[in-house]
Amino acid sequence: MTNSIRLNLTVNGEARSVEIDPRRLLVEVIREELELPGTHIGCLTGDCGACTVERDGQIIKSCLALAASAEGSEITTIEGLAENGELSTLQQAFWDEYGFQCGYCLPGMLFSAKDLLAQNASPSEDEIRHAINGNLCRCTGYDTIVKSIAEAAARTA
Amino acid sequence: MIKRRFAYQAPSTLDEVLAALAEHGADAEVVGGGTWVVPEMTHGARMPAHVVDLRNAGLAGVTESNGGLSIGAMTTYAELANDSRVVERAGSLGTMAAGITGGAQVRYQGTVGGSACYATPSSDAPGALVGLDATMNLRSASNSRAVAASDFFKGAFEADLADGEVLESITLPAPMAGARFGHYKLKLVESSWPIATATCVVGVDGEGKITAARLAVGGVNTKPYVVDTSSIVGGPIDGGAAAAVVEAARSSATDPYSDVLASGEYRQQVSGVVAKRALLAAA
Amino acid sequence: MLASTELQEGRAIAATEAPAGGYVGARETKHNGDLFLTGRAAYFNDIVLPKMSHAAVLRSPHAHARIKSIDASAAEASAGVLATLTGAQIKEHTGPIPFFIDPAVFGGKTRDNFPLAVDKVLMTGQPVAAVVAETAADAEAALDLIKVDYDVLEPILEADDALKDGAPIINDGWDDNVVITLPFVEGDAEAALAEADHVIEDTFEMHRLSTQPIEPRGNMAVWEKDGSLTFYGSIQNPHPLRLHLSQALGVSESAIRVIAPFVGGGLGLKMHGHPEEALVCVLAKIVGRPVKWLEDRRETLLIGGIEQTHRFKVGFNNDGQIVAIHNRIVANVGMLGSAPGWGMAFLSALGFPSGYKVPVTDVSVQVVSTNKGIWNATRGYGKQGTNVVIERMVDLVARHLGMDRIEVRRKNMIEKDEFPYATNSGLNIDSGDYHAALDKLEELLDYEGLKREQAKLREEGRYLGIGITFELTPESADIPGTIVGGFDSAQVKMDPSGNVTILSGVTTPGSGNDTGLAQIVADEVGVTIDRISVIQGDTDTCPYGFGNYSGRSIVSGGNSAVLAARDIGEKIRGGAALLLEAGDEDIELIDNLARVAGAPDRAIPIAAVAETIYTLNFAIPGIPEPPLESTRVYKPDNIRHTPDEKGRIQPYPTYSYAMHGVVVEVDPETGAVDIKRIGIVHDCGTMINPLFIEGQMAGAMVMGLGNGMSEELKYDEKGTPLSTRFKAYLMPRAGDVPAVELVHQITPSPFTLLGTKGAGEAGVGGGMSVIANAVDDALAPLGVTIRELPVSPPNVLKAIDEAGSNGGRG
Numbered sequence A: 001m002t003n004s005i006r007l008n009l010t011v012n013g014e015a016r017s018v019e020i021d022p023r024r025l026l027v028e029v030i031r032e033e034l035e036l037p038g039t040h041i042g043c044l045t046g047d048c049g050a051c052t053v054e055r056d057g058q059i060i061k062s063c064l065a066l067a068a069s070a071e072g073s074e075i076t077t078i079e080g081l082a083e084n085g086e087l088s089t090l091q092q093a094f095w096d097e098y099g100f101q102c103g104y105c106l107p108g109m110l111f112s113a114k115d116l117l118a119q120n121a122s123p124s125e126d127e128i129r130h131a132i133n134g135n136l137c138r139c140t141g142y143d144t145i146v147k148s149i150a151e152a153a154a155r156t157a
Numbered sequence B: 001m002i003k004r005r006f007a008y009q010a011p012s013t014l015d016e017v018l019a020a021l022a023e024h025g026a027d028a029e030v031v032g033g034g035t036w037v038v039p040e041m042t043h044g045a046r047m048p049a050h051v052v053d054l055r056n057a058g059l060a061g062v063t064e065s066n067g068g069l070s071i072g073a074m075t076t077y078a079e080l081a082n083d084s085r086v087v088e089r090a091g092s093l094g095t096m097a098a099g100i101t102g103g104a105q106v107r108y109q110g111t112v113g114g115s116a117c118y119a120t121p122s123s124d125a126p127g128a129l130v131g132l133d134a135t136m137n138l139r140s141a142s143n144s145r146a147v148a149a150s151d152f153f154k155g156a157f158e159a160d161l162a163d164g165e166v167l168e169s170i171t172l173p174a175p176m177a178g179a180r181f182g183h184y185k186l187k188l189v190e191s192s193w194p195i196a197t198a199t200c201v202v203g204v205d206g207e208g209k210i211t212a213a214r215l216a217v218g219g220v221n222t223k224p225y226v227v228d229t230s231s232i233v234g235g236p237i238d239g240g241a242a243a244a245v246v247e248a249a250r251s252s253a254t255d256p257y258s259d260v261l262a263s264g265e266y267r268q269q270v271s272g273v274v275a276k277r278a279l280l281a282a283a
Numbered sequence C: 001m002l003a004s005t006e007l008q009e010g011r012a013i014a015a016t017e018a019p020a021g022g023y024v025g026a027r028e029t030k031h032n033g034d035l036f037l038t039g040r041a042a043y044f045n046d047i048v049l050p051k052m053s054h055a056a057v058l059r060s061p062h063a064h065a066r067i068k069s070i071d072a073s074a075a076e077a078s079a080g081v082l083a084t085l086t087g088a089q090i091k092e093h094t095g096p097i098p099f100f101i102d103p104a105v106f107g108g109k110t111r112d113n114f115p116l117a118v119d120k121v122l123m124t125g126q127p128v129a130a131v132v133a134e135t136a137a138d139a140e141a142a143l144d145l146i147k148v149d150y151d152v153l154e155p156i157l158e159a160d161d162a163l164k165d166g167a168p169i170i171n172d173g174w175d176d177n178v179v180i181t182l183p184f185v186e187g188d189a190e191a192a193l194a195e196a197d198h199v200i201e202d203t204f205e206m207h208r209l210s211t212q213p214i215e216p217r218g219n220m221a222v223w224e225k226d227g228s229l230t231f232y233g234s235i236q237n238p239h240p241l242r243l244h245l246s247q248a249l250g251v252s253e254s255a256i257r258v259i260a261p262f263v264g265g266g267l268g269l270k271m272h273g274h275p276e277e278a279l280v281c282v283l284a285k286i287v288g289r290p291v292k293w294l295e296d297r298r299e300t301l302l303i304g305g306i307e308q309t310h311r312f313k314v315g316f317n318n319d320g321q322i323v324a325i326h327n328r329i330v331a332n333v334g335m336l337g338s339a340p341g342w343g344m345a346f347l348s349a350l351g352f353p354s355g356y357k358v359p360v361t362d363v364s365v366q367v368v369s370t371n372k373g374i375w376n377a378t379r380g381y382g383k384q385g386t387n388v389v390i391e392r393m394v395d396l397v398a399r400h401l402g403m404d405r406i407e408v409r410r411k412n413m414i415e416k417d418e419f420p421y422a423t424n425s426g427l428n429i430d431s432g433d434y435h436a437a438l439d440k441l442e443e444l445l446d447y448e449g450l451k452r453e454q455a456k457l458r459e460e461g462r463y464l465g466i467g468i469t470f471e472l473t474p475e476s477a478d479i480p481g482t483i484v485g486g487f488d489s490a491q492v493k494m495d496p497s498g499n500v501t502i503l504s505g506v507t508t509p510g511s512g513n514d515t516g517l518a519q520i521v522a523d524e525v526g527v528t529i530d531r532i533s534v535i536q537g538d539t540d541t542c543p544y545g546f547g548n549y550s551g552r553s554i555v556s557g558g559n560s561a562v563l564a565a566r567d568i569g570e571k572i573r574g575g576a577a578l579l580l581e582a583g584d585e586d587i588e589l590i591d592n593l594a595r596v597a598g599a600p601d602r603a604i605p606i607a608a609v610a611e612t613i614y615t616l617n618f619a620i621p622g623i624p625e626p627p628l629e630s631t632r633v634y635k636p637d638n639i640r641h642t643p644d645e646k647g648r649i650q651p652y653p654t655y656s657y658a659m660h661g662v663v664v665e666v667d668p669e670t671g672a673v674d675i676k677r678i679g680i681v682h683d684c685g686t687m688i689n690p691l692f693i694e695g696q697m698a699g700a701m702v703m704g705l706g707n708g709m710s711e712e713l714k715y716d717e718k719g720t721p722l723s724t725r726f727k728a729y730l731m732p733r734a735g736d737v738p739a740v741e742l743v744h745q746i747t748p749s750p751f752t753l754l755g756t757k758g759a760g761e762a763g764v765g766g767g768m769s770v771i772a773n774a775v776d777d778a779l780a781p782l783g784v785t786i787r788e789l790p791v792s793p794p795n796v797l798k799a800i801d802e803a804g805s806n807g808g809r810g
């Protein structure tokens, strides 16, 4: 009953298969087994959002999911946001507008922003604030994050 | 990593789920969206030996049924909020789902069934389901039964759900003629659990008179309660009706729930306010 | 294994030309932002060592108890377990954890804090035993098997109870529960109050807060084959920690290397003195492998701060002049830990009367130990205690006299030509123009317009509130006899290819001082910022420094980098002058070139000069000596440690300040507070990078608003913490606040090289005070006076009820 199980995933566009203990959380497998530590752990209760990744096109908090439940899914992490070494428009906007200080909340903020912009190409300030309500940041006071997302929207328009 | 070792399965039919639960009894834990149960396992608050994941068992989705709706237990908040039939026939449920905190992430992950089965007073779904007069459809390996939502919630963290039983779906009756929906949620700040919620369905005739009304308050008592709205039937949705529900909602707040965020006294105090605001939102 | 240089090194991609006017003052973006944006910045939890094992800590479920016995044998035999350790064994391995700031230095009481409780526990969550295992899960599972037999004692949770005659004394060997009482007296307050036209007597309660950076703490230790110790941690002060580990463990400082990788927010929490630091070292020694301990959020939430009650009298005249303040502060520091938290209570008293010219003050703070959790520093370091209460006093005076609160502030604030200004508690405020800042705030908010809008809404039964507060932020402290140091050091090195490395004694918990250092050095040596790397947080490679706290990084770290960079610049100029056949003084260094001023075609790449200095040093007589390296220290002026005739010292070089204005609407039926606008005028002297200053201020303000509105560490009557996750400890989210409208004002400090003042803490106290005043103002028509924080909906509703109104709830 303590046997490990095999988990098959597509991670940042690449097929991956790892042997895992079923007790592993998705965030732990991403960080440790898949060696993608850019996804962060802040609380393990679903509150801070630092562990946010994309699963099959939807953003999720990867500390709330057993890794086993991700079998067969497609995962994108912060390491997979840049294309061919080029930062995405969203990443670049976060850099230019100082959208992070310590950077710990950054992976989650990027994914919440990405999810918003996929559904709403020109969000209002209120809509942006609402979209990142699931992500805590203790450094920025959120202002520059909001500006970064608005800037990314403007650059894509 | 979760400290207690367990065996994991994600059966592809409900029957297999039920068989697994029947076999392992109280040693088994059902995982829906996982947003409650996974962190509880992470922190050792629950230590099942068997984990049965519902994700492949086909319990998600909204279908029409007898003019009302049937909602699979595994339907997520995001699916509810974005379903036009929900907005039309059970608008308050859509508003409730869109208002779940924790970000889009939790709305994509959390399920209405998981919330109902957990039955914490500080949650949104129980009050909303009672307000809509929902029926909870339960299945076990040996039995199936339907329970009214107002009976299903028995107290704080207590649902009428036996070991080995699974919530399969939730049915909502066809809305009353001229139905309008109102939902109001009070939380302390964005981070907070809901403190008090109210859900209201009113039938309104061509002259703006209330023909029928149902209003439930959640979060205040240890379980959601239905507010006596008989006195507002026949009149318009106005200040007088609002004052009447304030009184009625407060007088039924007799078993208030207390937690770290708000005392029972505070919940009692605001019970009338949330009821009033839900009613006015339906206007 | 990651080499330390990889941990905090980063390089910018863009920028081949310096901004017009230089880097200093420019809105330069983070020089290594790409590392973070692509998930490559390594934090503590990302460090993986070969054969790494994991520790878990068993914590007391009781707030106050004697440990009768501990049996860890079942845990020892549990799956994957490598070792267990209990309090009974801890003294064999380590001495007590040295205090970051020992109360005994000031004549107070002290105690021996061991990493594991030896015989008595003083707080729920105090470590009593530890397990090391192959995985963290195995270690945690084994904790469940440790049996501890406690003799449970009655907990004392409230400071007033701890002060009662005959109260049980919680620390063995103490004669009461008071750590120290610190008085700050100027003049005869009783007499001055008796003479004042009016006296208001009131109280204010500040609740228990916690810092909660999003990255929790973590420590890892490994004893190398040569017997030396390498310590990795999410920490703020590597060098001082090295000293304290050396003292506790009895290991030479030179045999310890402390490495701080990128830190996901420090905010005071990661200043050391926590039990788990020495603990991982001891455990690593026992198992002979690297031992890692990572904090769970429930553990982070055990650590508090600020909780204090003020009982005050303020005397003032009919014209609004405040003539005397009498204030007795009682601070509940919980269990007295070795981390620097308790010292915040000191600051709460020291700061009176802030930037107001109150001739007579009699303020004292009693620091009381109870069975609540330990304090650690929380951004603002106690200054929020002063700020909230003095700003409440000013508003009380204004309301009592029917004067506008802005007028009362104008009347009492230090005038711009009175700086440097010596305060009653002995502080020497460097510079400023408070009245101009107030004018700017009035304009920013359209204060008169707001008052009209407020009057109109009140007629409609709506409760708009305007909060106005001033905030003084003494920064960059040096406390004698402690490891709170006011100076810092930097080494600047240029290699033969013309690239520059800055090694700094200060650390960056995300504040961006690394980029600031790069900007400063880029200007001084004339290279573009992409050629600069910054290394921080490694005691083996960086020069001695105190790390990060008290808004000191740019004041001490930045200015020391200026001095070191100037040394390098001088050598490059000397070399270039020789090669270009010009005078040293004619050479300017810019955009990677050394060129003759006024003759742009006579130029040579700085890299070529550097290479020449390294490779042709014998060949070219008179060329400056290699290496191009300099290590310098910067000691700011204005610090005075020789006590004056009243025994007072002056520990702060700089005093930044801000005026805050917040507009709220309060829902009188639910008590909910909606923040509509935040306006700030801020002065921290010369700005190296306005973008970062704005980021610091917005972050601090929102943290302060959260501190004041919704965050609270609560306990039940047994002393069990109730705020155990972020759904109970309610930090602000984006939707809770509007954008911050910030205006800069610049009065450089005369006491620092570049004129910078500390930045980073201002805003926390301001957020707390301004939300208190705004809610108070909103509910004035209902007769409400705000006497406690947080102004959470339940507390606001209670205040409305106590004022005899029911807010229209029917």
Ligand SMILES: Cc1cc2nc3c(=O)[nH]c(=O)nc-3n(C[C@@H](O)[C@@H](O)[C@H](O)COP(=O)(O)OP(=O)(O)OC[C@H]3O[C@@H](n4cnc5c(N)ncnc54)[C@H](O)[C@@H]3O)c2cc1C
Pocket: A045, A046, A047, B029, B030, B031, B032, B033, B034, B035, B036, B037, B038, B054, B073, B074, B099, B100, B101, B102, B103, B106, B109, B110, B111, B112, B113, B114, B115, B116, B117, B118, B122, B123, B124, B125, B161, B165, B166, B167, B168, B193, B194
């Ligand atoms: C950050 C955050 C914010 C949140 N905000 C809100 C909020 O604003 N309002 C609110 O109401 N809630 C909130 N929640 C709580 C959220 O977890 C629930 O609302 C969610 O709906 C639970 O569903 P789930 O499917 O994830 O449950 P799970 O965790 O999978 O299950 C919960 C419980 O129900 C059982 N269970 C699940 N499905 C079934 C079934 N079909 N049959 C039988 N038993 C079942 C499980 O065994 C478990 O005991 C929040 C949670 C987080 C992490």
Ligand code: FES
Pocket: A040, A041, A042, A043, A044, A045, A046, A047, A048, A049, A050, A051, A052, A061, A062, A063, A064
């Ligand atoms: S770690 Fe997953 S939400 Fe905080």
Ligand code: FES
Pocket: A099, A100, A101, A102, A103, A104, A105, A106, A136, A137, A138, A139, A140, C214, C264, C265, C510
């Ligand atoms: S930048 Fe530090 S938590 Fe957001």
